Amino acid sequence: MTTETQVPGMFDLVLSDQARLDRLMLDDSRVITVIEQLLALSVLGLVLTGVAVGVAAEAIDISSYHPLAALSRGTAVLWMPLTAVAAFLGALSICLPSFYFYTQLAGIDASFRLVTAQALRAQATTSVLLLAALPVFLALALANVAVDVASGSGVLWVGLLLPFVLGLFGISSVYRSFSRLVLRLPKTHARRGKFVRRLVLAWGAVYTFVAPVAMFRIGQALSELL
Amino acid sequence: MGATGTLLIYVVVGLTVAAWTWMARRHSGPWAHGVATLAALVFWPVFLPFAFGRASPSGAGERGSRFDQRIREGELRLERALASLEGVAENLLAPQRAHVAKLSDGLRAIARRAEDMEQLLSTPEFDRRRAEALLSSTDDDAYAERLRRRLDNVVRLETMHDDAVRDLERALLQVEEIGSKMVLLRFAEDPDHEALRLLEELSLTVEGATEGLALTTP
Numbered sequence: 289m290t291t292e293t294q295v296p297g298m299f300d301l302v303l304s305d306q307a308r309l310d311r312l313m314l315d316d317s318r319v320i321t322v323i324e325q326l327l328a329l330s331v332l333g334l335v336l337t338g339v340a341v342g343v344a345a346e347a348i349d350i351s352s353y354h355p356l357a358a359l360s361r362g363t364a365v366l367w368m369p370l371t372a373v374a375a376f377l378g379a380l381s382i383c384l385p386s387f388y389f390y391t392q393l394a395g396i397d398a399s400f401r402l403v404t405a406q407a408l409r410a411q412a413t414t415s416v417l418l419l420a421a422l423p424v425f426l427a428l429a430l431a432n433v434a435v436d437v438a439s440g441s442g443v444l445w446v447g448l449l450l451p452f453v454l455g456l457f458g459i460s461s462v463y464r465s466f467s468r469l470v471l472r473l474p475k476t477h478a479r480r481g482k483f484v485r486r487l488v489l490a491w492g493a494v495y496t497f498v499a500p501v502a503m504f505r506i507g508q509a510l511s512e513l514l
Numbered sequence: 515m516g517a518t519g520t521l522l523i524y525v526v527v528g529l530t531v532a533a534w535t536w537m538a539r540r541h542s543g544p545w546a547h548g549v550a551t552l553a554a555l556v557f558w559p560v561f562l563p564f565a566f567g568r569a570s571p572s573g574a575g576e577r578g579s580r581f582d583q584r585i586r587e588g589e590l591r592l593e594r595a596l597a598s599l600e601g602v603a604e605n606l607l608a609p610q611r612a613h614v615a616k617l618s619d620g621l622r623a624i625a626r627r628a629e630d631m632e633q634l635l636s637t638p639e640f641d642r643r644r645a646e647a648l649l650s651s652t653d654d655d656a657y658a659e660r661l662r663r664r665l666d667n668v669v670r671l672e673t674m675h676d677d678a679v680r681d682l683e684r685a686l687l688q689v690e691e692i693g694s695k696m697v698l699l700r701f702a703e704d705p706d707h708e709a710l711r712l713l714e715e716l717s718l719t720v721e722g723a724t725e726g727l728a729l730t731t732p
Contacts, residue, residue, distance in 0.1 A: 315590070320564055323560065323561070328553075382559075404560055
């Protein structure tokens, strides 16, 4: 039973009741708990994705001239989860001031807290979808290792691109949320046209630029250490 | 600055935010307290806005109203009441969460309209005392006639405002009453239908009030 002080299961909220998640984010007494749970969910999804890609990279033979040869450096199963968490959450942290700036420019007077919660909502939604997609990815990797029916590099590309592709669903959840919240939040100035769509596209664009760079640089550094 | 320097700064800021989290979450259980503090140390950029940022804006629409707090409390009360019925009538009541949000939006629409009227009544054009003073001091019949029409408008607006506030107060009281009744439904024989009936009753009150003001719930 959900009591007064508890926040309902975040997994359920992300999957099936995002409108309720909106209201919890606006409730100052519970938003910090919401943030912690969204963060935990994000980390869980990213760690498991990193482990899965790391295991696949350990098992699949890659030529040293292949663009993905870096994955065979060090112990990928150790550095890949750390890279995934540090890159995606690090990129999100770096982008937070830009997200806030774009939101204000769009005419929505959202607090920095709400912007942070919305960014974590996108990552948590992506993580939940990653958890759902991981068995398929592992089946593909197994198919390559055991019976050689799938291309090794193709499997690794799928693993690396999965968070970005599923991230589109995460960003669309932010779009739907802002579309609902725009009626409740104060406005900073007159707004015209599809301003929520432009706002979310701006969020997505800056994050899509920063996250792969962060992933490459952090992966490069950690693969030499671990 | 190299990686070590960057990491040092990251850890120093992280320790500050972790200390804030340690103080702010001291009423949590030891496990939650420790995990939250550790999370704040590692992921401090996410926690920083909660340590130093301003609170979320009110959920009352584009401008806050003096009824915000009560509407929010009523909404939470109904949500908690619905949540307390989980396992008893959850299949039937799950869609009602959206309904509660819609009801709250209806209440906020009434509150906003009442605030709009209050603002209008505070302008010189709708100042009843000023209009009455001008009426008593003028000898010009045509001007006096215009002032009388203005006074009629002021009285009409005051009546509409009073009606809106009364309807809102009634709806808010009903929200409180229905919230309490719904919590008790957990022990009733047929809680699902009774809960639906109570929510429909509340809907009718809010719809009646919004129709009275020629408003439509978003």
